[in-house]
Amino acid sequence: MKRALVxxxxxxxxxxxxxxxxxMPEVQRALKEGFVYIATGTTAAYIAEEILGKEIEKEKWTIxxxxxGRTCVTPKKTWPKHLVLYRGEPFDDPQEALRRMGPKDVFIKGANAIDINWNVAVFAAAPDGGTIGKTFGWTITKGVFTITPVSLEKFVPTPVEESAKLTGIYSFDWGTGLYAALVPIPHSxxxxxxxxxxxxxxxEAVPIASGGAGGAEGSVTLVLQGDDEAMERxxxxxxxxxxxxPLKPYTEDCSVCPFAGICGLGSKTI
Known part of the structure; x- marks a missing residue:
């Protein structure tokens, strides 16, 4: 047994x-035989790059x-479309894909929190629920295999089903950025x-520390353990x-932001 600190x-x-x-075998199978639906987000952008084999502007691959230093949105003119693939090829109608998807297909959506029970949740700020609001019903009722890529930099000690009760776009009197609801994704x-x-x-990877400075802010430190061959991999x-x-900071100008009314900065409550 060997051990490493990373x-x-x-x-x-x-x-x-x-x-x-x-x-993941579920993703490889879906790429060959069915749908892979990648909802926008910075972590999902890395997945899109790995599948497409080309670099994309990851900072702009989100809304x-x-x-x-704040919850915000990217400029509306750069808002991207979700990447949907059918048998590995682009599929231009995300809504039709959601209608046709089932348990052998894959839906990928990043998150803003993972808690002590390994449950995840994502922010939603649009009144219609945004991406998760528009897709959740389709994926959960049909048993679509849902993957949430999420770094442990987003670990939170409070169970997300409890913290979610404290949120909502009209729930805050003031704040440092865009108001949002935290939406648990229980089937992911x-x-x-x-x-x-x-x-x-x-x-085996065991997280033992977090954070840092000088470019290491948000870092995760892990102990890796395994046999010689696995540890070499x-x-x-x-x-x-x-x-x-690192990704570059990328946010909307408050003076033209369509979400200014539900934002501490946009509404000048702070």
Whole structure:
């Protein structure tokens, strides 16, 4: 049994998790035989890159974002479309895909929180529920295999079903950014750094510390354990993701933001 100490920055974790999600047998099967629906988000953007084999502007591959020290949105002119693939090829009608998807298909949606019970939740700020509001009913009722890629930088100690009760776009008197509801995704399969190392290398990953400074803010530090062969795979995978560049802050101008009325900055309550 060998052991290693590894620290991953948030971008490195996102790249690791993306590689693991693509390697999952459920995803590989769906890429060959059915639908893979990737909802927009920065972590999902890494998954899109791994599948498409090309670089995309990951900062712009989202609508809601936590950036520049606040909950916010990206500029409306850059809002992306979800990436939907059918048998590995682009499928242009996301709504039709949702109608046709079933248990052998895959839906991928990032998250803003993972709690002590490994339950996940995502922010929604649009009055119609945004992405999760428009897709949740389709995926949960038909048993679509739902994957939530989420780094342990987003770990929260409070169970998400409890913290969700405190939120809502009209629930706050003031704040430092966009108001949002926290929406649990109870039927999802979370993939963190722990699952990623298991999928890609067959090693046990135990998170032991978080945070840092000088570019390591939000980092996750893990102990990896496994036999010689598995740990060598883990070493190569770690080398492959180290040095992943940080994402650039990217937020909307408050003076033109369509969500200014439900934002502490936009409504000038702070």
């Amino acid at each position: 620290t991953l920055t948030p971008p490195e974790s996102k790249r690791l998790i993306a590689k693991a999600v693509v390697a 809601g974002t936590i950036s520049n 399969h979370p993939v963190t750094e722990v699952e990623a190392y298991k999928i890609l290398a067959g090693v 883990a070493r190569e995978i770690t080398r492959a993701v180290k040095g992943e560049p």
